[in-house]
Amino acid sequence: MTADLLKSAAPPPEDWPELVPLDAPNLPRLDLVHLPGWAGDYARAIAADTETPPELAAGMVLVACATAATRRLRVMVKPGYFEPCNLWAVAALPPGNRKSAVQSAATAPLVAWERDQATIMESEIKRITSERKTLEARAKEKRSKAAKEKDNGKAAELAREAADIEAELPDIPMQPQIWTSDATPERLGALLAEHGECMAWLSSEGGVFDLLQGRYSNGIPNLDLVLKAHSGDAERVDRGSRPPVFLKGPRLSIGLSPQPDVLRGLAAKPGFRGRGLLGRFLYLLPPSPLGYRALQSNPVPEGVRDAYAAGLRAMLDWEPATNEHGGEERPHLLRLSDEAYAEWYAFAQAIEVQMQPGRELEHFTDWAGKAPGAAARLAGVLHAIKHAHGTPWEAAITADTMTAALEIMAVIARHSLAALDMMGADPTIAAARLVWDWIERGRLTHFTVREAFNALRGTFPRVAMLREALEALEERGYLEVIEPPRDGPGRPPSPVVRVRPEIARGWR
Amino acid sequence: MNNAISQFRDAMRAAGLEPPDVLEPGKLHRFPGAGKRPANRAGWCLLFDDGLGGCFGDWSSGFSETWQAKRDKPLSRAERAAFAHRVEAAKKQAEAERHTRQAEAATRAAATWNAATPAPGNHPYLIRKRIRPHGARIHKGALTVPVMDFTGRLTSLQFIAADGGKLLLSGGRKLGCFIPVAGDMKDPARVILCEGWATGCTLAEDEPATRVLAAIDAGNLEPVALAARHRWPSAELVIAGDDDRLTAGNPGATTAKAAAIASDGLLALPQWPENAPEHLSDFNDLAVWLAQQVEQGGGV
Numbered sequence: 001m002t003a004d005l006l007k008s009a010a011p012p013p014e015d016w017p018e019l020v021p022l023d024a025p026n027l028p029r030l031d032l033v034h035l036p037g038w039a040g041d042y043a044r045a046i047a048a049d050t051e052t053p054p055e056l057a058a059g060m061v062l063v064a065c066a067t068a069a070t071r072r073l074r075v076m077v078k079p080g081y082f083e084p085c086n087l088w089a090v091a092a093l094p095p096g097n098r099k100s101a102v103q104s105a106a107t108a109p110l111v112a113w114e115r116d117q118a119t120i121m122e123s124e125i126k127r128i129t130s131e132r133k134t135l136e137a138r139a140k141e142k143r144s145k146a147a148k149e150k151d152n153g154k155a156a157e158l159a160r161e162a163a164d165i166e167a168e169l170p171d172i173p174m175q176p177q178i179w180t181s182d183a184t185p186e187r188l189g190a191l192l193a194e195h196g197e198c199m200a201w202l203s204s205e206g207g208v209f210d211l212l213q214g215r216y217s218n219g220i221p222n223l224d225l226v227l228k229a230h231s232g233d234a235e236r237v238d239r240g241s242r243p244p245v246f247l248k249g250p251r252l253s254i255g256l257s258p259q260p261d262v263l264r265g266l267a268a269k270p271g272f273r274g275r276g277l278l279g280r281f282l283y284l285l286p287p288s289p290l291g292y293r294a295l296q297s298n299p300v301p302e303g304v305r306d307a308y309a310a311g312l313r314a315m316l317d318w319e320p321a322t323n324e325h326g327g328e329e330r331p332h333l334l335r336l337s338d339e340a341y342a343e344w345y346a347f348a349q350a351i352e353v354q355m356q357p358g359r360e361l362e363h364f365t366d367w368a369g370k371a372p373g374a375a376a377r378l379a380g381v382l383h384a385i386k387h388a389h390g391t392p393w394e395a396a397i398t399a400d401t402m403t404a405a406l407e408i409m410a411v412i413a414r415h416s417l418a419a420l421d422m423m424g425a426d427p428t429i430a431a432a433r434l435v436w437d438w439i440e441r442g443r444l445t446h447f448t449v450r451e452a453f454n455a456l457r458g459t460f461p462r463v464a465m466l467r468e469a470l471e472a473l474e475e476r477g478y479l480e481v482i483e484p485p486r487d488g489p490g491r492p493p494s495p496v497v498r499v500r501p502e503i504a505r506g507w508r
Numbered sequence: 509m510n511n512a513i514s515q516f517r518d519a520m521r522a523a524g525l526e527p528p529d530v531l532e533p534g535k536l537h538r539f540p541g542a543g544k545r546p547a548n549r550a551g552w553c554l555l556f557d558d559g560l561g562g563c564f565g566d567w568s569s570g571f572s573e574t575w576q577a578k579r580d581k582p583l584s585r586a587e588r589a590a591f592a593h594r595v596e597a598a599k600k601q602a603e604a605e606r607h608t609r610q611a612e613a614a615t616r617a618a619a620t621w622n623a624a625t626p627a628p629g630n631h632p633y634l635i636r637k638r639i640r641p642h643g644a645r646i647h648k649g650a651l652t653v654p655v656m657d658f659t660g661r662l663t664s665l666q667f668i669a670a671d672g673g674k675l676l677l678s679g680g681r682k683l684g685c686f687i688p689v690a691g692d693m694k695d696p697a698r699v700i701l702c703e704g705w706a707t708g709c710t711l712a713e714d715e716p717a718t719r720v721l722a723a724i725d726a727g728n729l730e731p732v733a734l735a736a737r738h739r740w741p742s743a744e745l746v747i748a749g750d751d752d753r754l755t756a757g758n759p760g761a762t763t764a765k766a767a768a769i770a771s772d773g774l775l776a777l778p779q780w781p782e783n784a785p786e787h788l789s790d791f792n793d794l795a796v797w798l799a800q801q802v803e804q805g806g807g808v
């Protein structure tokens with residue numbers, strides 16, 4: 001009979017720091033209390049119904065509201081500085097997280113509005129279509145007569161009459177469209193031109209990035225239009241067989257919920273980082289609840305659903321402002337109260353300082369430089385939600401609303417930095433990931449810095465660069481670098497790197 | 509020169525080594541390593557024949573250091589290079605001597621081992637430790653166990669007297685070597701590593717199917733654990749440490765933990781029943797005491 005003397009055998013206790021994953025560090029959660037009224041209620045209800053992270057519902061609801069708000073509103077942060085209300089949001093989650101269901105729920109009122117508008121316009125479209133066909137037939141008849149007419153004078157007269165008719169052909173109104181899920185950048189330009197220069201691009205996948213990278217244009221990225229449609233800058237759009245149009249202030253909202261894998265490596269895509277595409281998004285990286293769900297549905301209460309639909313519909317039905325001559329439509333201006341401006345200014349200053357070399361945002365200036373503008377936009381959308389059933393342009397954005405926007409931005413900032421890290425934006429983290437990939441491939445529990453340098457010399461031409469990556473891994477608890485004691489003169493032995501024991505055990 | 513010899517001695521004493529009584533410049537001397545018996549020859553030193561420098565070390569711990577006589581002006585670049593060259597040559601000489609000595613010891617170990625006879629189960633040490641012979645042999649009345657390296661070469665022998673006194677074959681290689689207690693060297697799923705052979709026998713009898721190695725002493729646990737991990741990367745390695753509760757710093761538990769951490773192994777220390785005496789320190793002590801309690805009809 002054995003005494004089981006070694007029954008206490010266990011991994012030796014060690015003081016390792018908490019493991020901070022390279023891809024998704026412990027990020028703060030978004031509190032939906034900052035999302036006002038019917039929008040917040042609905043986001044909470046969708047999250048509960050679908051058992052998805054609140055960040056996903058918040059992101060999609062905010063983009064849906066921004067889509068409606070930006071048609072009629074823009075924020076005047078201070079005289080001469082304006083921000084439109086469109087937002088670009090990405091909420092990344094692994095597959096199986098019901099992202100499509102959340103997106104569908106958030107955009108349902110947009111779909112219903114499009115359908116209703118189509119019904120309202122149907123008879124008008126039919127009437128004008130019929131009228132156009134008649135005129136086209138008349139023009140054709142005149143042209144035919146002109147062709148047969150032997151008298152040159154009469155033929156020229158008939159041809160002129162045909163041309164006059166064609167010049168007066170009425171345009172058939174398009175069925176209104178406010179969002180799309182799959183359009184090339186070229187098609188997107190046409191959609192913006194045909195639908196009041198406002199459009200949302202919503203997708204529960206990451207195919208949008210493929211389209212932007214030029215999936216249908218021989219791999220040549222076509223970013224100009226989308227970049228300008230973020231800031232509302234004028235752009236010329238070619239529409240194939242139809243005459244080109246000039247967009248005076250296109251405003252595109254984007255809501256994506258791709259898989260986290262889609263984000264990896266995006267920074268290396270031509271133009272994505274350098275031209276500021278990735279810096280325009282507000283990122284959310286909520287933890288996946290898969291494996292921890294109760295799998296019991298709590299359907300969205302009808303009242304909450306109706307209130308959301310009514311709120312969004314009210315925003316879509318706002319009348320535009322017109323210029324003093326009563327002609328050209330333009331967005332209403334939202335002004336900040338003095339207190340709201342002070343809050344915003346303090347935020348902008350804090351961001352500014354963090355962009356200095358050596359500070360936290362040093363490697364994220366493309367995102368950070370746009371963060372104050374994004375905060376103003378967000379405040380505009382929250383203000384619009386609060387005043388959806390009224391006239392938001394008649395009230396100033398309050399300090400409370402700005403505070404809520406900044407609270408949301410504070411969380412988004414942490415998530416966005418992590419997302420940009422994931423994409424390879426921070427060179428140190430990108431380097432750390434390369435080193436970790438090498439360690440993981442070889443399942444190396446122990447190795448020397450010299451061995452790592454020899455293996456990774458192509459990527460790290462100097463040991464100091466490799467050490468920096470190892471330090472980043474050490475800070476996150478992946479490994480420890482053990483410096484050997486100096487033993488007399490001469491070159492000391494290379495430091496030994498030891499991988500976190502539970503990771504090493506997992507490999508075995 | 510006398511002044512140089514005196515300074516050289518002081519430097520060695522400061523490093524924890526007791527230099528030999530006679531120090532002849534230009535000659536490699538061997539003497540007991542730090543904390544070793546008088547017959548031990550693990551310590552070494554060489555004072556350069558001009559008395560301006562020297563080096564010394566301890567093979568048992570792998571420690572080595574250089575020494576320079578105090579000078580009025582710093583060494584020139586050429587002098588520094590010459591000094592480094594002499595140190596390198598001295599270390600090579602010491603290393604060559606060590607290899608020769610170890611090779612000679614291995615030859616003597618093989619001859620002694622081949623001439624030794626299987627140990628009887630009634631050897632007083634085995635009886636007192638309540639263990640079986642596990643392949644041990646008898647040489648001049650002492651239990652004799654082999655010390656091997658991970659290539660399977662016999663490097664030394666350990667002799668255990670009836671009263672428990674232990675001796676290693678003079679000059680034999682120990683660092684990173686072990687006493688094979690039980691089990692097969694070929695791809696074991698689980699390997700137990702402890703300090704002493706008797707503890708290893710107890711653990712082998714507790715887990716008959718497991719590969720058990722004894723590292724001879726606490727200081728050798730980590731080198732053997734690392735070599736074992738290198739040899740069997742996917743095996744479960746258990747470091748069964750001594751629990752030197754009455755010794756300051758508990759060297760047994762401390763070195764066992766360090767070995768477990770370094771080799772990614774598991775750590776096991778004896779789990780003492782409440783009434784177990786405090787002088788017990790290893791798994792053999794525990795097993796013997798438990799057996800005595802059963803014989804005496806008492807519980808634990």
